[in-house]
Each structure stands twice: as C-alpha cells, then as structure tokens.
Amino acid sequence: MALACPRCKDHHQVLDLPEFWKSLPRESELRGKYAQPAEYAAQWLLPVGAAVLGVVLLVAGQVAGGLLLLAGGAGLGFWFSRLASAAEEARERWARSMYCRQCPATFLREDAVTV
Numbered sequence: 001m002a003l004a005c006p007r008c009k010d011h012h013q014v015l016d017l018p019e020f021w022k023s024l025p026r027e028s029e030l031r032g033k034y035a036q037p038a039e040y041a042a043q044w045l046l047p048v049g050a051a052v053l054g055v056v057l058l059v060a061g062q063v064a065g066g067l068l069l070l071a072g073g074a075g076l077g078f079w080f081s082r083l084a085s086a087a088e089e090a091r092e093r094w095a096r097s098m099y100c101r102q103c104p105a106t107f108l109r110e111d112a113v114t115v
Contacts, residue, residue: 006111006113010102015099017034038087042080046073050069050076
C-alpha cells in the first residue's frame with residue numbers, strides 16, 4: 001500500500017520530507033527551503049527576574065509596582081511557553097511531512113492518498 005500526493009495523485013515520486021532533505025547536496029537551494037524549523041530556545045531569565053523583582057517590591061511595601069512586575073513576569077513566561085510549544089509543533093509537523101517530486105508539494109502523512 002503506497003501513499004500518493006493529494007495534489008497530483010502520483011505515488012512514484014513521494015518521499016518523506018526529512019529523508020528528502022538529508023539526500024540534498026549541501027549547496028542545494030532546496031536545503032534552506034525545506035529545512036527543519038528552528039528550535040525555540042526560551043529565555044526564562046527575563047520573566048523570572050521580573051517575578052523575583054516583583055516579590056521584592058511587594059515585601060518592601062511597593063504593592064502596585066510589585067504586582068505589576070509579578071503579572072508581567074507571569075505574562076512573559078506564558079508567552080514564551082506558547083512560543084516554545086508552537087516551535088515544537090512545527091518541528092513535529094515537519095517530521096511527519098512528505099514531499100512529492102512530481103509537483104513539488106509538501107503535505108502531511110495523514111493527508112496523503114492511499115493507493
């Protein structure tokens with residue numbers, strides 16, 4: 001049972017995208033186009049620093065500034081975690097992707113047509 005491209009319905013030229021990318025020569029322009037998405041390195045120093053500074057201000061009696069920094073640190077931490085999740089999901093989608101050499105299309109394995 002072969003998998004075919006959902007666009008052109010050809011099953012002879014369908015390859016796993018990671019394997020196709022590995023087979024490309026280093027000087028190929030397609031290496032940049034079909035490369036795996038970059039991994040997101042979350043910068044946790046800023047949100048943790050803001051939260052710690054917020055707690056210090058709360059203890060020192062600066063309630064408004066402390067709460068603002070604490071909420072800002074929590075918001076930044078949540079935003080950074082969402083960016084990291086989106087980057088990981090993009091990398092997982094790339095790993096499940098397939099490439100059709102007949103009609104240069106990329107598609108997910110679950111979208112492929114079974115022949």
